[in-house]
Amino acid sequence: MKVFTQSVNFKADADLIKFAEKKVSGLEKFHDKIVDVEVFLKVQKTSDKENKITEIKINIPGNELIVKKVAKTFEEGVSTGVESLKRQLGKSKEKSKEKRKDSLVS
Template identity: 55%
Template sequence: MKVNTQSVNFTADRKLIDFIQKRMDKLELFYDKIIQSDVYLKVENTSEKENKVFEVRVRVPGDSLVVKKQCKTFEEGADIAIASLERQIKKKKQKLRARA
């Protein structure tokens, strides 16, 4: 799956982008009709430790799933957000099966 990654207020290194790509690829195990995914990485200019924002939008036929998490590291944010996306995708798939 092609993941479009955009970083705001900083430059993301290759290691972080590869980590996100690997995690996002696992979503295809749950639902193979994912059209596109966009990841936005932002560093907020605050004194708090949790200043990293990980936002992901996954487009599936007829819908768009969005998750936004704020954490200490982008890796932590990615793990939490993608786990949340897994639940949303499983729910969506169950609804589709119920209609069929």
């Protein structure tokens, strides 16, 4: 599985990129057909403390899962985004199992 990380409006340090890639790599346990993952880290220019936007996009055959989180830190955004994606991947896997079952029956 390939993981692409992009930072927008700032230069992400190596530790942050490593953290994001490690967290996202754990998603392979929940779906075995993940093609690649794109992580976008953006800083919103605002006076609000929660100005870090994390977007994670997962490409799986026939589908694309996207989650967007706004948090005080990128680490928090990545962690909550990965938790959301675990649930989405579980649902997606169930749907694909049902589709396969339906196609075998018909």
